[in-house]
Amino acid sequence: MKGVLATDRRGIRELGAEELVGWDEVTQGVILESFEVPMEENVAHIRPEERPYSDFSSYTATVASWRVIKPVYNRDICIDCQNCWVWCPDTSIISRDKQMLGIDYDHCKGCGVCVEVCPTNPKSLLMFSEAEEPEAALAKWPEKKKKEKK
Amino acid sequence: MAEKMELNEVEVWDGNYAAAQALRQAQVDVVAAYPITPSTPIVENYGAFVANGYIDGEFVMVESEHAAMSGCVGAAAAGGRVATATSSQGFMLMIEVLYQASGMRLPIILNVVNRAIASPLNVRGDHGDMYAGRDSGWIQLDAFNAQEAYDLNLCAFKIGEDINVRLPVMVHQDGFLTSHTAQNVYPLSDDEAYAFIGDYKPVDEMLDFTRAVTYGAQTEEDWHYEHKAKQHRALMDSYTVIDRVFAEFKEKTGREYKRLESYLMEDAEVAIVALGSTVETALLAAKQLRESEGLKAGVVAPRVFRPFPFNEIRDALANVKAVAVLDRSCPMGAMGALFNEVSAAMYASPHRPLITNFIYGLGGRDFSLEDAKAIFREQKGHADVGYITTPLQQFSGLRGPKLGFYEMKRSK
Amino acid sequence: MALTSIKNLKEFSTANERFEGAHLLCPGCAHSMIVRELMNATDDNLVIASATGCLEVCTAVYPYTSWDTSWIHIGFENAATAAAGAEAMYKARKRKGTLKDPDAPVKFVAFGGDGATYDIGFQWLSGMIERGHDVTYICLDNENYANTGGQRSSATPVGAHTSTAQAGRVSYGKKQKKKDIVAIMAAHGAPYVAQLAPNKWKIMAKGFQKALETEGPCFINTVSACTTEWKFNPKDTINITDLATDSLMFPIYEIIDGRQLNILYRPKNVIPVEEYLAAQGRYKHLFKPENRHVIDMIQKEVNERWEYLQRREEAGV
Numbered sequence: 001m002k003g004v005l006a007t008d009r010r011g012i013r014e015l016g017a018e019e020l021v022g023w024d025e026v027t028q029g030v031i032l033e034s035f036e037v038p039m040e041e042n043v044a045h046i047r048p049e050e051r052p053y054s055d056f057s058s059y060t061a062t063v064a065s066w067r068v069i070k071p072v073y074n075r076d077i078c079i080d081c082q083n084c085w086v087w088c089p090d091t092s093i094i095s096r097d098k099q100m101l102g103i104d105y106d107h108c109k110g111c112g113v114c115v116e117v118c119p120t121n122p123k124s125l126l127m128f129s130e131a132e133e134p135e136a137a138l139a140k141w142p143e144k145k146k147k148e149k150k
Numbered sequence: 151m152a153e154k155m156e157l158n159e160v161e162v163w164d165g166n167y168a169a170a171q172a173l174r175q176a177q178v179d180v181v182a183a184y185p186i187t188p189s190t191p192i193v194e195n196y197g198a199f200v201a202n203g204y205i206d207g208e209f210v211m212v213e214s215e216h217a218a219m220s221g222c223v224g225a226a227a228a229g230g231r232v233a234t235a236t237s238s239q240g241f242m243l244m245i246e247v248l249y250q251a252s253g254m255r256l257p258i259i260l261n262v263v264n265r266a267i268a269s270p271l272n273v274r275g276d277h278g279d280m281y282a283g284r285d286s287g288w289i290q291l292d293a294f295n296a297q298e299a300y301d302l303n304l305c306a307f308k309i310g311e312d313i314n315v316r317l318p319v320m321v322h323q324d325g326f327l328t329s330h331t332a333q334n335v336y337p338l339s340d341d342e343a344y345a346f347i348g349d350y351k352p353v354d355e356m357l358d359f360t361r362a363v364t365y366g367a368q369t370e371e372d373w374h375y376e377h378k379a380k381q382h383r384a385l386m387d388s389y390t391v392i393d394r395v396f397a398e399f400k401e402k403t404g405r406e407y408k409r410l411e412s413y414l415m416e417d418a419e420v421a422i423v424a425l426g427s428t429v430e431t432a433l434l435a436a437k438q439l440r441e442s443e444g445l446k447a448g449v450v451a452p453r454v455f456r457p458f459p460f461n462e463i464r465d466a467l468a469n470v471k472a473v474a475v476l477d478r479s480c481p482m483g484a485m486g487a488l489f490n491e492v493s494a495a496m497y498a499s500p501h502r503p504l505i506t507n508f509i510y511g512l513g514g515r516d517f518s519l520e521d522a523k524a525i526f527r528e529q530k531g532h533a534d535v536g537y538i539t540t541p542l543q544q545f546s547g548l549r550g551p552k553l554g555f556y557e558m559k560r561s562k
Numbered sequence: 563m564a565l566t567s568i569k570n571l572k573e574f575s576t577a578n579e580r581f582e583g584a585h586l587l588c589p590g591c592a593h594s595m596i597v598r599e600l601m602n603a604t605d606d607n608l609v610i611a612s613a614t615g616c617l618e619v620c621t622a623v624y625p626y627t628s629w630d631t632s633w634i635h636i637g638f639e640n641a642a643t644a645a646a647g648a649e650a651m652y653k654a655r656k657r658k659g660t661l662k663d664p665d666a667p668v669k670f671v672a673f674g675g676d677g678a679t680y681d682i683g684f685q686w687l688s689g690m691i692e693r694g695h696d697v698t699y700i701c702l703d704n705e706n707y708a709n710t711g712g713q714r715s716s717a718t719p720v721g722a723h724t725s726t727a728q729a730g731r732v733s734y735g736k737k738q739k740k741k742d743i744v745a746i747m748a749a750h751g752a753p754y755v756a757q758l759a760p761n762k763w764k765i766m767a768k769g770f771q772k773a774l775e776t777e778g779p780c781f782i783n784t785v786s787a788c789t790t791e792w793k794f795n796p797k798d799t800i801n802i803t804d805l806a807t808d809s810l811m812f813p814i815y816e817i818i819d820g821r822q823l824n825i826l827y828r829p830k831n832v833i834p835v836e837e838y839l840a841a842q843g844r845y846k847h848l849f850k851p852e853n854r855h856v857i858d859m860i861q862k863e864v865n866e867r868w869e870y871l872q873r874r875e876e877a878g879v
Contacts, residue, residue: 015584018625023376023383028316029255030367030377031354032627038360042666043630044578044605051630056364058584058626066589082575086763087800089594091583098572107583111590111789112797127797179654182647206658208650212643213689220640220686224611224647227634230655250636350660356632356648357655358662359607364627366618366635373624 007049011062011106018055032056047096063090067110069127072137073102078124084114100124121145152177153203154340163335165299165328169235169261169321170195172303174204175343178259179230179350182210182221186240187273188325189263193235207231215240219247219260226256227365229355231307233258237325238265241279245286251318252287253381254365255353257310258318259303260288264426265325266513274514275325277425277478280455281487287381289319289388290455294429296333299323301405304338305395307347312391316353317384322455326514327427338403346402385457392454409454410462414440418448420529421467423492424476425452428510428517432476435522447526452488463495471533472504474525476546478511485543485556504532504558510546521546565604565775568767577602580630586620590796592786592803593617593702595760597673600700603770606667607631609648613641613678616709617702639683642690645672645697669774670696676703676717679783680741691750691779698773698780701743704788712791716741719811720863721856722844724791729847734856739863747781748817754780756816756826761803765814765826772816785812793843805838810868811860815875823874835861 027033035043036052043051053059080100085093092108094101103114115125121144128137155174163171170192173181183193193211200209208225212218215236226232236244241262251258267278283290291306293299302321310319323329338346354363369377389409396407413433415421422432429451436447450466450473452459467473475493477486484490489507496502508525511517525546532538541554567573580601587594593616601608608631612618618635621628636644649670655661672690674683679701690697706724707713714727719740723729727736748755754776758766766784773780787803789796806812807827814827836857839845848856 011584015586015626020372021376023379026373026376026380028380028384029354029365030253030369030624032364032367032622032625033354034362034364034627034630039362040360042359042605042607043362043580044607047578056625056627057582057630058621058628059582061584061626063584063586080572082571085575086571086599087595087760089587089589089591089598089799090585091579091581091594091598095575098575104583109589111799112795113590113799116797117800179658179660180647180650182643182650206654208654210646210650210693212646212693213685217640217643217686217689220636220643221647221650223636224634224644224649225651226647227644228609228648228651228655230651230660232651246637247640356609356634357652357668359632359666359668360662362630362632364622364629364633367622367624367627368619369624377624 009053009060010104011064012060013062014065015061015063062106063109064105067108067130069110069112070105070108070130071103071110071112071114071125072128072132072134073100074124074138074141077120077122079120081119083117083119084125087113087117089113152206155204157337157339159336161335161337162332163296163300164330164332165293165296165323166191166263166330167195168296168300168335169303169323170199171337172300172343173233174199175338175340176231176233176304176307176347177205177207177344178233179207180210180222180225180232181207181234182212182218182225183234184212184215184218184236184240186215186237188265188329189235189237189261192261192263215243216247219244219251222258223247223251223254223256226251226258227254227355228357229352231350233260235261235263237263238267238279242267242282245282248283248286248288250366253377255316255381255384256318257316259306259310260318260320261303262320262322263325263329264322272513273325275327276512276514280322281479283320284456284487287317287385288456289317289385289392291319291321292425292453292455293321293323293328294427294451295328296331297335299328300335300337301399301403301407304343304346305399305407308395309388309392311350313351313353315384315388315391317388322426324427342402346399389457407453409452410459410466411451411453412466413449415448415450415466417446418470419446419533420472420526421448421450421470422474422476422522422525423450423488425455425488426478428476428478431517431519432522435519435526438519439523439526445526445530458491460495463492464499467496467503468499468501470503472529474506474508474529476508476510480509480512504538506532506538506540507543508546509543515547517547565771566602568603568764568771571763574602574767577605580608582628582630584626585628586623587616588790588796590789590799591616592760592788592799596700596702596784596786599760599763599767600671600770601631603767604669604774606669606774609645609668609670611635611641611644611648611672613674613683614638615675615678617673617675619709638678640686641672641674641678642683642687642697642699645670646690646693646695649695649697669698672697672699674699674701675709676701676705677707677715680716680743688750691747691752691781694778696777696779698782701783702786703783704786704791706788706791708788708791717743721848721860723847724844734847734853744783744817748820751820752781753778753819754816757783757812757814759785759803759807759812759814761800761807762814762827769816769826791844794841798841802841805833805841809833809835809838810864811835811838813868813871815871821879823871825871825875835864
């Protein structure tokens with residue numbers, strides 16, 4: 001296992017890149033099974049990186065190509081409030097043990113909600129061009145802003 | 151535990167009660183239903199069985215037939231035995247969900263007590279609803295009397311739930327003529343009936359939480375076609391299981407069913423092909439004509455309307471000279487559906503009899519012994535001259551000027 | 563433990579997600595925020611039914627599913643009945659002892675958009691509630707048929723532009739009022755009915771938990787801001803929802819047993835509805851001089867409605 005931020009099965013295919021099999025190989029009743037093997041315990045008690053996702057789970061697909069801008073995460077400023085986690089529409093904020101660990105760039109579509117809801121000053125998440133290297137982005141991080149009076 | 155019911159060796163049941171008893175003996179887990187004439191007594195009686203402790207399952211009286219079939223689909227996907235009943239307008243309201251049930255490969259049993267479709271509104275029997283279901287991906291079994299309504303319901307569970315079939319099954323019977331006519335019925339005991347059907351074997355059940363299954367995914371142009379073809383193949387191939395179940399049923403009861411029933415066909419010169427209670431009328435007419443006029447008449451009747459017994463039709467009609475195919479549903483702008491299918495089968499045969507089409511019995515119009523005899527005699531006329539002297543499509547029992555369409559084109 | 567702790571967001575964030583990414587919902591879609599929160603609010607097994615609509619067409623497109631639980635979609639109108647059927651089967655099989663794991667806790671949930679809930683599936687929903695199935699029905703109310711390109715539904719508010727209630731030279735958009743689905747569901751006597759919003763995550767999570775834990779049919783209308791059809795920048799989904807709840811366009815409240823109404827969120831500073839409207843392209847035309855009266859009308863109705871809710875709460879009946 002490559003670790004929480006990049007597990008073996010996540011985002012391994014572009015949507016639409018799957019093999020088109022014949023009528024004899026499609027699933028009976030158009031059923032899709034999310035996991036390769038029966039789960040021995042409640043899925044809600046198993047961390048995503050430990051689950052045996054099947055090829056049918058969209059966990060194994062990527063939508064990274066949808067993005068033109070991306071959020072970059074600055075660990076130094078983050079207070080682990082989990083605002084980004086609760087409002088991410090794409091299950092792309094990776095939090096474990098109450099800590100924000102980073103962004104799942106296989107599933108993030110670059111909507112920017114996480115940046116909007118980030119309460120720190122300066123923000124711990126900022127949008128950059130998709131092409132921007134993380135190190136370069138972090139080097140450009142703005143200074144703390146003075147509070148604006150309402 | 152559900153209470154067992156002591157049954158007599160012979161009971162006097164109408165088709166609806168016979169079907170309800172079969173559902174009880176199958177110990178259906180969920181019946182989601184909505185009342186409509188003439189099928190209502192099936193679910194009413196089921197309700198009575200529930201109220202008196204003869205059934206452990208859930209009886210869910212919903213707010214429409216669409217919801218009835220929707221509830222059946224949700225319940226079936228949750229991994230148990232499911233059945234319901236309907237007719238006519240209710241069937242039409244269900245149609246959207248019928249396709250969903252078969253596409254998801256859920257073996258739901260639907261009793262269709264055949265009734266005409268409005269407009270104009272009519273509560274009597276014809277086959278408009280049965281025909282409206284013919285492309286829906288369900289197996290369609292056709293009972294001609296109360297005994298068969300009972301027998302075929304027991305068989306339907308065993309066929310549909312077979313691991314190699316996994317398709318929903320309709321059991322048809324004619325509204326009022328079968329559903330409300332009390333006849334002698336020989337039932338199995340509760341234990342025998344249940345042993346014949348067996349326990350339900352869940353497949354891809356939503357209540358098995360060791361697996362997460364998604365039902366009802368979208369498929370676009372890349373995938374839809376393959377799924378439909380696979381489903382069609384399953385329906386086409388289901389005949390092997392149907393034959394096996396009918397054989398097992400015969401072994402148990404002595405009562406024999408075939409996907410295509412043939413009566414008096416060994417030496418028949420002319421034949422009627424029909425569905426439903428009409429089969430018994432036509433058979434009586436054939437017997438009487440054989441005695442009184444020496445007319446070698448026979449009857450052929452699809453017991454299984456889907457999958458259509460294409461090869462069996464070809465064999466059954468291999469030696470007849472003239473055939474009348476009877477459609478109890480107005481085709482509206484075409485030849486009758488049964489006529490088309492029988493004709494297609496015979497066209498791919500080295501032997502091509504003269505085939506005509508009769509529309510009859512719409513909205514419960516009586517189809518009498520004399521009507522059947524007239525049709526046989528006309529076929530005999532065609533057989534004798536070697537071509538069809540009448541319009542290809544005619545209307546039996548219709549008031550007003552004679553109505554007919556198309557004529558046979560003969561080489562000069 | 564059936565419920566995830568939601569004392570604070572840090573604790574809530576320890577929930578193991580059961581709704582996967584690489585679904586096809588628009589960037590910034592509130593649907594998935596709401597769905598994730600529901601699924602994270604409990605660790606019970608879930609059987610989820612979805613109506614045809616954005617959520618369904620974006621989370622189960624063969625050969626992919628974004629659901630790590632049992633999930634079913636039948637049609638546009640019958641998500642409530644699909645869930646009810648599964649729930650009936652659960653009861654039957656539990657009684658008969660045919661469940662693989664009879665002790666596994668399970669909750670039955672149905673999701674529908676406002677089209678599926680207020681319009682085409684209204685009867686199916688009503689039937690499910692009346693029959694008393696143990697199902698939590700959640701409406702993802704984005705006030706239009708977004709999946710088919712933004713047509714009016716009976717949840718579309720007065721003055722909004724949609725493709726079938728257009729604003730034009732002689733029209734200010736939709737003329738009819740939004741259907742009061744919460745009142746209608748409460749009138750069924752459902753044990754728990756609420757209107758919630760994802761910006762108030764804690765209130766929403768508590769509401770979801772209450773509905774899941776309440777035996778019997780529960781209904782929750784959730785405000786689901788639609789970046790595509792409301793016409794705002796995807797990053798602003800929560801900002802817009804803040805405007806919705808703080809202008810009282812979407813009051814947050816619950817009704818217990820069809821009687822006791824509790825207001826769950828009182829904005830410290832109520833903002834004028836104008837600010838909410840001005841933030842969305844679908845209301846742009848209302849700011850023309852000839853349409854100003856519509857904004858006044860909307861404000862008046864929002865005030866009256868808030869007054870009504872407060873009085874109803876005070877009355878405690």
